Amino acid sequence: MPQDQLVERRDGFNYGYRMRCECGRSSLLSARDYADEINEAHLDCEHCGAGIHFGRAVIAIRDEHDLALDDEMVSRFAWYHTSTWPNWPSPDYANQTKLKLKESAGRLGFSVERALEKVTTQAFHLGTYEAAVENMFRRMRDQADGGAQFHLYRVKLRPGLRIEEGYRDENLDEAAQLTVPELEASGVDVVRYLNAHEAEGTLSVAVQPDALASVQQIAVPVAQLADEVPGTDPVGASDVVVAQRESDQASAMLRDVSVYERRLMKFGLRPDPDGLGRVAADRQMEVYEKWTAFEDELARLYMPDISPMVVVDFQQGLRSWRGAVGCVEPDRFSERVSQMAALVTEPEKVIRLLSQQSWRAIGRGA
Incomplete structure (x- = not known):
């Protein structure tokens, strides 16, 4: 058989799961229900009615x-x-x-x-x-x-x-x-x-x-x-920029305080008479929240029909990319997300x- 005639088997990235019951048979679970951990991560077996505590440990073959x-x-x-x-x-x-x-x-x-x-x-x-x-x-x-x-x-x-x-x-x-x-x-x-x-x-x-x-x-x-990805202006990019600027300004007020001491201030283990430590911690949390909201918006924009379980893995991977390369610019991050999303959408x-x-x-x- 010529090499260019290899057989492809494709499931796409919006698949569901099958979970194995103790009775030996498996039951279908949607990606949405898996992500939401419905019924405290339990579903009823389609065959014997017993409860299945679903998760990776009881993954069954799909086909x-x-x-x-x-x-x-x-x-x-x-x-x-x-x-x-x-x-x-x-x-x-x-x-x-x-x-x-x-x-x-x-x-x-x-x-x-x-x-x-x-x-x-x-x-x-x-x-x-x-x-x-x-x-x-x-x-x-x-x-x-x-x-x-x-x-x-x-x-x-x-x-x-x-x-x-x-x-x-x-x-x-x-x-x-x-x-x-x-x-x-x-x-x-x-x-x-x-x-x-x-x-x-x-x-x-x-x-x-x-x-x-x-x-x-x-x-x-x-x-x-990557060259085919259309330019977009995701909602939330400006919020990230503003939050980061305010966080940087708050941190600048503590330039003479070590990171260790800042942590003590955050947990009330070191005096913080001017409240600068608390403000800096609050601003940093706002940066995290704005980035999270921005990541969710990018997922909605670029991966609307992808399994939420895959989206979470994608987001965590791209978050690691952002940390590794020191990316703090939403526009650059958005471009990277759009390029990598093509792997799962195209x-x-x-x-x-x-x-x-x-x-x-x-x-x-x-």
Whole structure:
């Protein structure tokens, strides 16, 4: 099969969920109800009537007839991955990782050799387009990658791979941290698993490095789509500017007071006779509130039909970007949001552009 005829499987970013009951069957839950944690995060099982305390721990597969369960289809699918490495999977990954680990080892007190072995022997993880994009948002938030340059990869697997039967549940079985030696010990090249962290309920795969045949890549945000984003004037931008200016003025009145002392003043543990500490704290809280309102307005403007669960992940990721790059200008932030939002609102265009990129052979096919 030609590489440009890989099979796509798309769920979009406005999906619902299925939650597993103790009876062994699953029930549908909308993204809105999930986000609102209805009934104190409980829903009634559609089959036995028992209560299900829903959440990631009981995520069930969305489609029990997912084509990814067909071994012959695994190598026919286009799989996706996001990485901060511009040439993933990089042959220099181990050396670069070792340098980074050495910088942190003394400060954090761990063994470079043991950490390096764990990191560099992990299997490669691939998923749907949605899972790859959501993984990027999570990394921006949780792994200090807020300001990093990400790349989106479209992956072709080799035919004839050894595939473990069925799929593992990420909540119940070892899957997310699978290593190459563990795959070898199991006698397989590919392990399918139920993803409980990104695009929850879809099937991802952990694969041996040699299972990759070739990749296409594109930097995100996608420059071609960024040029198509129309200019807007979101409500709330001026409120952020005013709040920030007033906060800066209040902080300037405390220029001779340390941050530590300001915190004590805030909690009444240090005298604040002129009320300057309280005013500064109040102004800073107003900045936070105005930014939050502005972020919600941008989400309404640029992602009106996207799952509220995905929107939250998106907002947290972009908030990390703002902190990493020191962005305090609403206009600049708005531009970044509009560019990144195209990944979830225009996935067909992103995939089309990605599929037009040149293939780069991996491993023995290079």
